[in-house]
Amino acid sequence: MSSSTKAGEFVFEQKDAEAKGSALYSEHIKLTDKSHIAAFAGFLMPLWYTSISSEHRAVREAAGLFDCSHMGVLEAAGPYAKEFLNIVFTNDLNKLSDGRAQYGYIIDAAGNVLDDIIIYRRAEDKYMVVVNATNEPKIKAYFFALLNDEVVIDADNPDRRLENKPVVRDMRNIKSGSDCRVDLALQGPAAIDIVIELIEDEQVKGQIKELKGFRFFETIVTGIDCIVSRTGYTGAAMGFELYVHPDKACELWSRLLEKGKPFGLVPCGLGARDSLRIEAGFPLYGHELAGPFDISPFQAGYGFAVKLDKEFFIGKAAMQKEAEQYNMEVVRIELPGAKGIRPVRGSDAVLEGGGKCVGWVLSCAKVDDMQIALALVSRDVIKEGETIGVYYLARNEGQVRKGRKQEIKKGEKAEADINGVTLNRFAKF
Amino acid sequence: MVVKELAYTKEHEWVKIEGDEAIIGITDYAQQMLGEITYVELPEVGKETGAGDELAVVESSKAASDVFAPLSGKVGEVNSELEEKPELVNSDCYKKGWICRIALKDKQGVEKLMDSKQYEEYLKGL
Numbered sequence: 229m230s231s232s233t234k235a236g237e238f239v240f241e242q243k244d245a246e247a248k249g250s251a252l253y254s255e256h257i258k259l260t261d262k263s264h265i266a267a268f269a270g271f272l273m274p275l276w277y278t279s280i281s282s283e284h285r286a287v288r289e290a291a292g293l294f295d296c297s298h299m300g301v302l303e304a305a306g307p308y309a310k311e312f313l314n315i316v317f318t319n320d321l322n323k324l325s326d327g328r329a330q331y332g333y334i335i336d337a338a339g340n341v342l343d344d345i346i347i348y349r350r351a352e353d354k355y356m357v358v359v360n361a362t363n364e365p366k367i368k369a370y371f372f373a374l375l376n377d378e379v380v381i382d383a384d385n386p387d388r389r390l391e392n393k394p395v396v397r398d399m400r401n402i403k404s405g406s407d408c409r410v411d412l413a414l415q416g417p418a419a420i421d422i423v424i425e426l427i428e429d430e431q432v433k434g435q436i437k438e439l440k441g442f443r444f445f446e447t448i449v450t451g452i453d454c455i456v457s458r459t460g461y462t463g464a465a466m467g468f469e470l471y472v473h474p475d476k477a478c479e480l481w482s483r484l485l486e487k488g489k490p491f492g493l494v495p496c497g498l499g500a501r502d503s504l505r506i507e508a509g510f511p512l513y514g515h516e517l518a519g520p521f522d523i524s525p526f527q528a529g530y531g532f533a534v535k536l537d538k539e540f541f542i543g544k545a546a547m548q549k550e551a552e553q554y555n556m557e558v559v560r561i562e563l564p565g566a567k568g569i570r571p572v573r574g575s576d577a578v579l580e581g582g583g584k585c586v587g588w589v590l591s592c593a594k595v596d597d598m599q600i601a602l603a604l605v606s607r608d609v610i611k612e613g614e615t616i617g618v619y620y621l622a623r624n625e626g627q628v629r630k631g632r633k634q635e636i637k638k639g640e641k642a643e644a645d646i647n648g649v650t651l652n653r654f655a656k657f
Numbered sequence: 658m659v660v661k662e663l664a665y666t667k668e669h670e671w672v673k674i675e676g677d678e679a680i681i682g683i684t685d686y687a688q689q690m691l692g693e694i695t696y697v698e699l700p701e702v703g704k705e706t707g708a709g710d711e712l713a714v715v716e717s718s719k720a721a722s723d724v725f726a727p728l729s730g731k732v733g734e735v736n737s738e739l740e741e742k743p744e745l746v747n748s749d750c751y752k753k754g755w756i757c758r759i760a761l762k763d764k765q766g767v768e769k770l771m772d773s774k775q776y777e778e779y780l781k782g783l
Contacts (some may be wrong), residue, residue: 263689279693281716499692499719568741570696571716594695594718623721627710 230369236337236383236542238373240366247272251297251410251477259495266498269361271298274497282508283500284595287462288490289656291416293484294501297477299411300364301399302357302371308392309355310576313347315381315390315541316374318525318534324349329442329459332533333525334359334367337383337419339546341423341518341525343367344511346459348444356455356471357397358411360513363622371396380544402474412481413503415460415467418491423468425487426450450483452476461501465656503593507600507655509560515574515590516558520606523590526554529653536537556587557607559643560655561616563592563648565599572618572646577643578603585609585636589618601648606638610650617644658685660751664767666727666774669752672770674761681754681778683746684717686780691717694746697739700757705731708766713756715746728766729761 230240247267250256256265260277267273273295286292304313314321319332326349334342343363345449348356359367373379376391382388397404413423424433426449436456446459452472460467466572472480485495502512509518511528524547525534534547563572574591587605601618610616619642622632636642659665664672669687671678688694696732698714706712706726713724739745746754771779 263686275719276692281693338721503718565695567695567743570698571718571721573721594693623714623716624711624723625721627714 230366230373230378232336232373232379233338234380234386236380236386238336238338238370238379240369244364245270248542250284250295250498251474252295252481255478255481256295260497264497269298269364271361274495276497276499277495280497280499280503281594281596283496284503285583286492286494286497286498287416287464287504289417290494290586291414291418291422292462292487292494292500293481293488293494294413294415295481296413297400297410297474299617300359300361300367301409301411301471302359302368303355303397303399304357304371304394305354305397306394309353309354309394311392311489312374312390312394313355313357314527314538315346316371317345318541318543318547320345320357320535321347321349321539326351327443327445329444329457329528331442333530334370334451335541335543335547336370337380337546338549339543341406341513341523342370344513344517344525345369348455348457354548356409365512369400384545393585400474408473409471410477411499412470412472412477412484413462413467414470414484414488414493415462415464417464418488418493420466422484422488422491422493423449423456426483450480450487452480454480461510462504463510463655463657464504489490502591503595506591506593506602506657507595508657509602511558511602512591516602516604519590521556521588521590523556523558523572524550526550526555527533527556527604528558555607556604558590558612558653559603559647560603560651560653561601561603562651563599563601563618563646564597566597569599569646570620572599572601572620575625576621577619577640577642578605579619579642580609581615583617583641583643585638585640585642587638595630597608599648600651610654612650615647615648616650618646618648619643620645659773659777661773662723663751664682664727664770664772665754666725666770667777667779668725670724670727672727674767678733679730679759679761680755681712681724681727682750683724684776685750688747688750688754692719693717693737694743697743697746697756699735699737699739700732702732702735706730706732715743723744724756726759727770728757728761729763730761733760734757734760734777765778
């Protein structure tokens with residue numbers, strides 16, 4: 229199922245299994261029509277409950293609750309957990325103390341980005357590793373291949389192997405131990421008030437209020453053992469991820485919705501999760517990271533999470549090269565998006581002022597009467613505040629017959645169908 | 658929701674025959690699947706279309722979906738209100754959200770369309 233080439237490429241063939249209901253499926257079908265539920269990364273997940281735009285707005289103005297139980301949650305534990313993860317991970321765990329989390333990448337020795345992840349340090353010898361749902365089977369296979377010495381970790385020294393190994397387990401699997409976790413995300417300005425409502429202990433309430441970004445602690449929320457983390461994927465300045473035992477997920481979900489209702493809390497589907505992260509400028513693996521354009525962390529705007537001053541990590545040599553020579557970058561663009569304007573889509577061409585193609589759209593979302601797109605363009609060609617054009621690629625055969633192109637190459641000239649302006653790379657709300 | 662008096666295609670278009678004309682739209686099932694519709698590319702008035710040809714494009718923030726001509730003929734009137742208010746396809750797909758009229762060449766193909774009962778059965782099987 230997986231293999232590692234001499235050059236250090238980790239090859240993984242994913243088996244397609246039939247999608248199963250997420251840990252919260254029984255709640256979803258109470259809240260929305262089945263036609264709004266679709267298979268994603270092997271789980272049946274809600275795309276939206278009422279509409280993407282109303283759920284998006286709720287997160288910006290009040291709060292939204294997301295089923296993120298599809299996200300992979302792994303644990304590396306034991307005296308060698310930190311050493312192992314610091315070799316696998318591009319950021320630097322030596323800078324992490326208990327109760328703090330760090331964002332970074334898993335890269336194979338050939339330089340391929342396998343995933344972007346968050347590592348939570350629960351104790352010196354206990355780490356929770358949260359990986360993308362779509363990549364979870366691959367990362368699990370990669371970790372176990374590493375533990376079995378089946379992976380080339382250094383392309384310049386293919387015989388190099390890990391000296392010490394941790395104990396790795398899947399924290400979503402209730403057979404793996406009593407401490408199991410799945411992720412629910414509570415995001416938006418009212419999130420703090422809702423969590424406070426569900427906590428009895430005055431001291432803990434104070435701790436929650438003081439909690440800064442990328443920090444977490446373990447406590448009891450409405451009688452349920454939780455890891456409460458100030459992290460999220462929506463760009464909301466206020467938001468939590470609550471990691472809970474899968475058997476308690478439905479209970480926590482329904483209590484949050486009930487207590488949160490007076491604060492304007494609504495359940496949110498994958499559609500709003502996508503439009504919110506696009507508006508914030510966050511990459512999605514397969515779109516703004518890796519994917520058809522093979523986008524590196526440097527191109528995505530996250531060079532800071534690749535610590536080239538670390539003595540060693542898998543893929544370091546490839547990342548050093550990439551840091552010196554990358555020539556494309558991800559930018560965030562705002563375009564008109566009122567009803568009646570054709571939506572911009574992935575692969576549409578991005579044009580500089582003179583009409584020359586400098587790159588392509590990766591993702592786009594409608595936000596109120598605007599569209600926010602993330603695009604991959606030539607580095608240092610488009611500056612913040614500059615006008616850019618977008619050419620819509622043909623969406624069907626009829627449009628091709630009318631002369632609309634199906635592909636625009638870099639450097640090729642085209643006439644813009646719609647004009648927008650380049651924004652700052654990230655936004656916080 | 659399925660309306661009794663209309664005919665349906667497997668691609669989720671509805672058809673209302675009025676004399677020598679057919680009014681075309683997309684069904685409630687189709688608009689539900691698409692989500693919030695933000696743009697409708699209407700066909701050109703006067704265009705000759707064969708059954709199964711691409712007629713229009715309906716786009717939501719999630720997908721662009723082709724609307725196929727259920728019957729052959731010439732595009733007559735189009736619902737230009739959808740240029741400004743594409744959301745009518747969501748809110749009233751069987752009435753205000755109609756897409757266009759086709760002046761039928763003949764009645765060929767009408768018998769191949771599903772009636773509301775058959776379409777309901779078809780939806781159950783999806």
